[in-house]
Amino acid sequence: MTDATNIAPPGGVAQAERPRRARSAPAIGGKLKGLSDRSIAWLFISPTILLLLAINIFPLIWAIYLSFTNYRANKPGVPVKWVGLRNYEQILGSDDIWGYLQATAHFVVFSIALQVLLGFGLALLINKRFKGHATWTTVILLPMMLSPAVVGYFWTYLFQPQAGIFNYIIAFFAGIEPDSFTMIGDVDLAPWAIVLVDTWMWTPYVMLICLAGLRSIPDYIYEAAEIDRASHWRQFWHITVPMVLPFLMLAVLFRAIENFKMFDMVVDLTSGGPGSATELASINLKREAFENWRTGYSSAFAIILFVTVFGAANIYVKILNKVKQR
Amino acid sequence: MSAAADSARTVLEPTARTKWLSGGLVVLYALVASIPLLWIVMTGFKTPPDAIAYPPKVFFSPSLEGYVNLFTTRTRQTPEYMQSLPPPETWYDALVRTRNMVIAGPSPIGGRYINSLIVGFGSTFLAVFLGTLAAYGFSRFKVPIKDDLLFFILSTRMMPPIAVAIPIYLMYRVLGLSDTHLGLIILYTAVNISLAVWLLKGFIDEIPPEYEEAAMIDGYTRFQAFRMAVLPQAVTGIAATAIFCLIFSWNEYAFALLLTSGTAQTAPPFIPTIIGEGGLDWPAVGAGTTLFLLPIVIFTIILRKHLLRGITFGAVRK
Numbered sequence: 238m239t240d241a242t243n244i245a246p247p248g249g250v251a252q253a254e255r256p257r258r259a260r261s262a263p264a265i266g267g268k269l270k271g272l273s274d275r276s277i278a279w280l281f282i283s284p285t286i287l288l289l290l291a292i293n294i295f296p297l298i299w300a301i302y303l304s305f306t307n308y309r310a311n312k313p314g315v316p317v318k319w320v321g322l323r324n325y326e327q328i329l330g331s332d333d334i335w336g337y338l339q340a341t342a343h344f345v346v347f348s349i350a351l352q353v354l355l356g357f358g359l360a361l362l363i364n365k366r367f368k369g370h371a372t373w374t375t376v377i378l379l380p381m382m383l384s385p386a387v388v389g390y391f392w393t394y395l396f397q398p399q400a401g402i403f404n405y406i407i408a409f410f411a412g413i414e415p416d417s418f419t420m421i422g423d424v425d426l427a428p429w430a431i432v433l434v435d436t437w438m439w440t441p442y443v444m445l446i447c448l449a450g451l452r453s454i455p456d457y458i459y460e461a462a463e464i465d466r467a468s469h470w471r472q473f474w475h476i477t478v479p480m481v482l483p484f485l486m487l488a489v490l491f492r493a494i495e496n497f498k499m500f501d502m503v504v505d506l507t508s509g510g511p512g513s514a515t516e517l518a519s520i521n522l523k524r525e526a527f528e529n530w531r532t533g534y535s536s537a538f539a540i541i542l543f544v545t546v547f548g549a550a551n552i553y554v555k556i557l558n559k560v561k562q563r
Numbered sequence: 564m565s566a567a568a569d570s571a572r573t574v575l576e577p578t579a580r581t582k583w584l585s586g587g588l589v590v591l592y593a594l595v596a597s598i599p600l601l602w603i604v605m606t607g608f609k610t611p612p613d614a615i616a617y618p619p620k621v622f623f624s625p626s627l628e629g630y631v632n633l634f635t636t637r638t639r640q641t642p643e644y645m646q647s648l649p650p651p652e653t654w655y656d657a658l659v660r661t662r663n664m665v666i667a668g669p670s671p672i673g674g675r676y677i678n679s680l681i682v683g684f685g686s687t688f689l690a691v692f693l694g695t696l697a698a699y700g701f702s703r704f705k706v707p708i709k710d711d712l713l714f715f716i717l718s719t720r721m722m723p724p725i726a727v728a729i730p731i732y733l734m735y736r737v738l739g740l741s742d743t744h745l746g747l748i749i750l751y752t753a754v755n756i757s758l759a760v761w762l763l764k765g766f767i768d769e770i771p772p773e774y775e776e777a778a779m780i781d782g783y784t785r786f787q788a789f790r791m792a793v794l795p796q797a798v799t800g801i802a803a804t805a806i807f808c809l810i811f812s813w814n815e816y817a818f819a820l821l822l823t824s825g826t827a828q829t830a831p832p833f834i835p836t837i838i839g840e841g842g843l844d845w846p847a848v849g850a851g852t853t854l855f856l857l858p859i860v861i862f863t864i865i866l867r868k869h870l871l872r873g874i875t876f877g878a879v880r881k
Contacts, residue, residue: 274704277785281700284693285756286712292753293719296730303729310733359592365577367586375867376593379600382863383856384814390835391603391852394845400615402602415618437596449871498723501816505835519725526729527821539726546723 297543304537311530324537333513334521334538341518343428344503345496348435349489355436356443357485361477363444364451374448381441389505392434396420421507427514431503435496443488450484451477483561490553497546518542600856606849614845629846631655633672633837633854637664672833672851679829679855681744683812686751690808691801693752694759699789701760702767703775713761720757724817732821742823750818755808762807762873766800767793803869806862813859830855 304324308317328334359377363370380388395403398419408415420430454476462472500519503509509516509524522542526535577585606614608625637659648665651657659666697716701709731750732741740746770793778788794801816831823829834851837844863870 274785278700278704278706281696281704282706282712285697285716285760288693288749288753288756289716289719292731292750293722293727296727296734297722299730299733300726310729310736355592359589362585362589365582365585367577367582367589369586370589371867373586373589373593375864376597377589378863378867378870379860380596382810382859384816384831384859386816386820386831387814387834387852387855391848392599394606394843394848395599395602399617400619400845402598402619405619406598437599440596445871494721494723498725500725501831504816519723522725523728523817523821526725527732532729532733536729539723539729543723543726546721550721 300536300539303533304540306533308533309530310526310532320533324534325541327534328538328541334518336513337516337518337521340428340514340516341497341499344431344435344499344515344517345493347429348432348439348496349492351432351436352440352443352492353485353489355440356488357447357481359440359444360447360451360481363448377444378441380438383438385438385502386505388438389434389502392430392506393421396430398422422511424511424514427507427511431506431515434502434506435499438502439492439495443485443492446484446488447481450481453484454480483557486553486557486560490550490557493553494546494550498542603849604853606845607851607853609846609849611844611846614849626658626846627655628658629844629848629850631658632844632847633850634670635659636667636670637662638667639664672830672837675828675830675833676854678744678823678827679813679831682747682751682827682829683809685744685748686755686812687805687808689748689752690755690759691763691805694756694763694804695794695797695801697756697760698763698767699793702764703772713764716757716760720754724754728818728821731818735822740822742825742827744827746822747819747827747829750822751808751812751815754815755811758807758811758873759804762804763797763800765872766797766804770796803866803873806866806869807873810859810862 305319305321306317307320307324309315363374392403395401396419398404398416403420404415404418407413408417418426420426420433458476458480459472462476467475498519499517500523503515503517504520504523507515509520518538519542522535522538525531525538605623607629608627609620609623610626610628613620613623613626614629635655640663642663645660645663645665648660651660656666700706701713706712735741735746738746740749774792774796775785775788778792779785783791814831815829819829820832823832830851834848834855837848837851866873
């Protein structure tokens with residue numbers, strides 16, 4: 238580390254900042270020999286910023302450029318032609334795309350609704366701090382720590398109509414034949430199969446965040462309500478729910494972003510099928526980009542999805558902030 | 564809960580009955596949710612016929628065939644050839660021969676796990692190293708547009724990977740980083756670094772700056788003070804952050820699938836390609852999945868106290 242004192246601060250950034258150094262550096266640092274605090278700060282921070290610019294921002298700008306061309310990544314020799322907005326027109330005018338977005342919306346809405354109900358419920362129960370709650374919480378957390386792709390893949394085994402345990406258990410309780418239905422081979426059931434696996438996997442996440450919300454509510458609020466003889470039901474609706482709501486909304490935001498771009502779990506579970514029943518937007522995007530090699534077209538699709546996520550997330554965060562301030 | 568806790572009970576303490584009921588429901592959920600995991604672990608110890616038996620077998624005589632099949636490639640032989648072989652030298656030779664096959668060599672799974680380890684630890688080391696520096700920078704110094712930079716770092720995590728996958732693919736092809744460990748390490752470092760910076764900033768913020776100031780008054784430089792006064796105290800936080808980064812790299816699939824094809828491929832894209840003779844070899848898949856999940860399960864148990872913080876990376880804190 239001592240050698241590092243000889244390394245010049247990267248780029249002209251530190252140079253430009255130098256005149257203001259004396260003003261803003263903490264008094265103690267300024268008196269010491271070696272690099273100024275300002276230079277050290279940039280030396281420490283700039284690798285991270287540069288890496289993120291190289292791996293996130295530069296490719297994003299490149300994708301925006303590609304979205305206006307007819308470039309195909311499998312034919313690097315062919316000259317790139319500027320096609321203007323044609324890719325965007327083609328995507329927004331395509332009926333298939335709306336089908337993929339519909340499948341995505343179905344997946345996002347239903348999986349999150351289930352996760353919120355189950356996760357919030359579980360958090361309320363765990364918050365009662367029964368004996369052994371920590372151990373059982375850990376057991377519940379396991380699914381979300383696993384690899385989504387591997388999870389998707391082994392669920393195909395559980396979903397098998399004959400050898401799979403899932404059909405057998407459902408059939409046992411519903412009193413039907415185990416091989417009378419197939420979750421991932423049926424156009425009507427497959428969208429629910431991905432909702433189910435996602436819910437199994439991510440309910441613990443919503444539960445954890447709700448638990449954080451519940452634990453942040455100070456006891457004295459409930460004590461005051463208790464003195465006012467508010468019923469448990471009223472306490473729940475007027476204290477618990479509003480206090481947990483910002484946390485819950487945050488969980489919904491994170492899950493919605495994740496599920497909107499969902500790829501790995503669904504690819505290995507249904508790979509978009511049967512037909513295009515579970516063809517989510519990102520699965521179709523991968524197909525166009527890396528199987529049909531329509532690089533320009535898929536870049537445009539990627540940008541549309543990206544703008545959608547960012548726009549929706551921004552509006553949502555504004556609402557969230559209003560809820561928080563209340 | 565002891566008797567002492569009971570005597571101090573307030574109106575808010577749940578009654579014994581409520582606790583019993585809540586506990587029962589949570590345990591019920593946990594048990595039902597564990598079935599898929601237990602089932603896949605069990606499948607790893609079944610024989611191939613048991614794995615596809617109808618109805619599914621809950622009780623079976625355990626076998627290591629899945630694990631042997633996972634780690635080897637085998638060729639089917641004629642009965643005459645099997646007769647002519649000398650007696651098997653090892654238990655796994657014997658096991659494979661009961662299916663009229665001989666072991667042809669090791670399977671690629673070992674290499675895929677090693678790739679996962681190289682990429683996982685490499686990117687974790689880099690993300691934690693760079694993240695610690697940046698977090699310290701943000702925590703201790705006045706940086707212009709600090710809030711904007713921190714938000715920028717966080718926002719990269721919200722970007723759909725698929726939106727940047729295409730140019731990264733092109734970029735890697737030009738730079739020769741496709742299908743290399745380095746390529747994946749750089750990529751995973753970039754994805755992990757936002758988490759690392761945010762988490763570690765939280766941990767470092769909690770260490771009083773007086774420690775470094777005292778060290779610097781004693782004549783140490785900023786670097787020495789950082790190394791000797793801050794790092795030792797941030798060790799728990801660094802360890803927790805490292806495990807989160809490792810879990811992400813270990814589980815990542817989309818980039819690994821798009822950017823690697825063989826040499827540098829990690830385990831997640833490989834496990835679904837495990838196939839046996841005449842259909843999917845579910846015991847081998849079960850074995851491979853079990854071995855893949857095991858470290859994560861252990862980490863989760865070790866890490867559970869830090870989990871909440873890692874998952875929400877400070878965003879929940881008000």
